[in-house]
Amino acid sequence: MRGHAARVIRMCPARPAVTRETVLDQALTLFAERGYHGTPLSEIAEALGIRTPSLYNHMGSKHELLETILTRTLDEVLADFAAAVRDVDGPAARLHAATRVYALRHATHRREALVVNRDTTSLDEPDLSRVRERRREHERAVRAIIIDGVGTGGFQVGDPALASFAILEMSVSIARWFRDDGPRTAEQVADEFAGYALRIVRYRP
Amino acid sequence: MRGHAARVIRMCPARPAVTRETVLDQALTLFAERGYHGTPLSEIAEALGIRTPSLYNHMGSKHELLETILTRTLDEVLADFAAAVRDVDGPAARLHAATRVYALRHATHRREALVVNRDTTSLDEPDLSRVRERRREHERAVRAIIIDGVGTGGFQVGDPALASFAILEMSVSIARWFRDDGPRTAEQVADEFAGYALRIVRYRP
DNA sequence: CCAGCTAGCTAACGCTCATTCGTCTGGCGA
DNA sequence: TCGCCAGACGAATGAGCGTTAGCTAGCTGG
Structure with missing residues (x-):
């Protein structure tokens, strides 16, 4: 660990922490429901309570999400x-x-x-x-x-x-x-x- | 028949006639390959040898194609x-x-x-x-x-x-x-x- | 207490897509 | 032969998409 493993960050107390894993999990849920092409990144972001561009702090691209899953x-x-x-x-x-x-x-x-x-x-x-x-x-x-x-x-x-x-x-x-x-x-x-x-x-x- | 049933129209002899059925058939092929959301109308049109807007002479909308199929x-x-x-x-x-x-x-x-x-x-x-x-x-x-x-x-x-x-x-x-x-x-x-x-x-x- | 990193935001871009409109053309019925 | 119309076209539109850039607030390590 580099001094701060598993650090919990929450800028707003009502919002649970967003991590690479929570992004993958929401993507998984929505891809399963509507399909990869039928799921805009905006829906993943909305489900996580953040704006679309903020997703890029946790992922490389939409395609990479699919590939990882x-x-x-x-x-x-x-x-x-x-x-x-x-x-x-x-x-x-x-x-x-x-x-x-x-x-x-x-x-x-x-x-x-x-x-x-x-x-x-x-x-x-x-x-x-x-x-x-x-x-x-x-x-x-x-x-x-x-x-x-x-x-x-x-x-x-x-x-x-x-x-x-x-x-x-x-x-x-x-x-x-x-x-x-x-x-x-x-x-x-x-x-x-x-x-x-x-x-x-x-x-x- | 109203005087011209099953009329064969081909503006160019190399291009087979485009009908509602040929549009549905191509849509079926491409939807099966890439999925509905993954298939742009331009690909259906290209496969039929026409431009995208011309498709609307044979269908109501992309959604209606799927529903019909x-x-x-x-x-x-x-x-x-x-x-x-x-x-x-x-x-x-x-x-x-x-x-x-x-x-x-x-x-x-x-x-x-x-x-x-x-x-x-x-x-x-x-x-x-x-x-x-x-x-x-x-x-x-x-x-x-x-x-x-x-x-x-x-x-x-x-x-x-x-x-x-x-x-x-x-x-x-x-x-x-x-x-x-x-x-x-x-x-x-x-x-x-x-x-x-x-x-x-x-x-x- | 300060520097720096993390991770959020807004704005904007470029692209693609479905769809509409007005125009043109060539074959068919009269 | 002439008018009509089905059907093709180019141009355009507006919405939505993925993605980038630049900025900012706040937590953390020193």
Whole structure:
């Protein structure tokens, strides 16, 4: 720390401190609601209680906000996956764990998921390819589990790629309808979807 | 006809005729690629080989283009569903038919599906509620089939709403990865996904 | 108590976008 | 052949956007 880490600054006592993280958080909320192109910086600023140009004290550009959100999110998805399947043996248990953690993430990080699925195409080229490659990486990892299961674990599925798409994308959709105050908890939904995954690949214990 | 129906006008022989339908078609293509807010009218005009203001000879406003696309698409989805399950008896056969036609539509009408899923929120209020109600109508119809199947058709599913979400949204995702020149035909994918649907609800023949 | 940095503000710029208006032109009906 | 009109055009408008520049108040470290 450089002598003043986590310093709390508030010029007006009614206004909570604005930091790079609070800007990212508001951008995340509004991008998820209206989309990147549909969200003017003025709305982000207004939600934070400051004027638009003041945002530039906490960010480089609007584009960089999007890039940061997307990169962070995909890093977390891959980390989640790695942690979930580490020390788990057998294709059925691994597919169950991978689907569960992916579904859980889409229930608990709805905003991030909506932005990834809607606004990835708003990136421009160096980043776009990089982000897409990350998503493919995850899909390939899930597909590898399914292929493994077809060979050794009692899965019966005609096309592993098709099954992996179906499993991943039905999980993604959770972000579109899940509500924190709804009748089901995130964990319940994640467990149920993990069960769907095993049924899709026709796993018989 | 009023004396000149389907008249073919081309001021320059190299330029194909511009009509309301060709404008809608180009808007559909570009909205699907870049999103509604990310597509300027100038790009639609350029793709048609005319200048931007000339578009107004064929449309009311940019917003009306979006509204027309969304309304038409949802009408067709509901019509597809009704035609697919008409004269089909039994929850299993009905769920199979409903999923198959929905999946098939998302493989063959990718652009429409992408715009519906990305840009519905860009509508403003009278239309937004109307469009959302149509989607719910479809979801309720599919859920009703599942509930029926749980009671009488040998389905085993904890939460019919969850299952209907999973089935519908995994089908929606087809629009995101399906390619006409890919290794699988639209019919093959639709059949496979209809099978997934029956496995999700644990149907045993 | 002073220097300096942080982070806010107003003003302004340049650009793009959707939309309007008035004009012109070329093919069709009479 | 002549008048009409659908439809293309250029020019212009006004709003909104992201971004920059310059200024200022106040907290903090010395």
